[in-house]
Amino acid sequence: GAGVSQSPRYKVAKRGQDVALRCDPISGHVSLFWYQQALGQGPEFLTYFQNEAQLDKSGLPSDRFFAERPEGSVSTLKIQRTQQEDSAVYLCASSLAWSGTETYNEQFFGPGTRLTVL
Template sequence: GAGVSQSPRYKVAKRGQDVALRCDPISGHVSLFWYQQALGQGPEFLTYFQNEAQLDKSGLPSDRFFAERPEGSVSTLKIQRTQQEDSAVYLCASSLFGRDRDLGKPQHFGDGTRLSIL
């Protein structure tokens, strides 16, 4: 389909391992967002890309979290030395325009990656 695609859908890792989560946004979408959704909570902002530029990473909880979007399309969220508190659903969303146009344009969400740290 033409929606936002995330992989893997489920990831189980042992504490201390590194993980990489992938997001394929809707083709042509300028903006890309990562969110973390803990059980029973709403999504919380992690980071924002406009094309390949990471314009806001204020929501990343620690320096163990790293995100990139080198060619302005696919994005990867990497978590190093995972901890149990990293267990959550990680959501990716994209929207058509950058933040200089139509602020707050609706975002299209992927199904998320459910990360469980043992």
């Protein structure tokens, strides 16, 4: 398909386990964003990549959260030693670029990964 895909769609982890969430952006999209969305809330920014460079990671809630995009396409969000407060939907979005006109700034979101930590 042509959209942003995320896997897995659902993940259940025991407290203390490590998890890895994958995002496949739209081909050719330079910018990639990760968000965390708690139930009934709006998405909260976690981190932003331009190609393989992580330009902003100020939204990552703790040093247990780590994101990478080594080849400038697929990205992985890793959460170490998961806690119950990490339970949320993790959304990935990509855009052509992140400056200039509206066409470039439009973010396309994936369906999200729902993480439940028991």
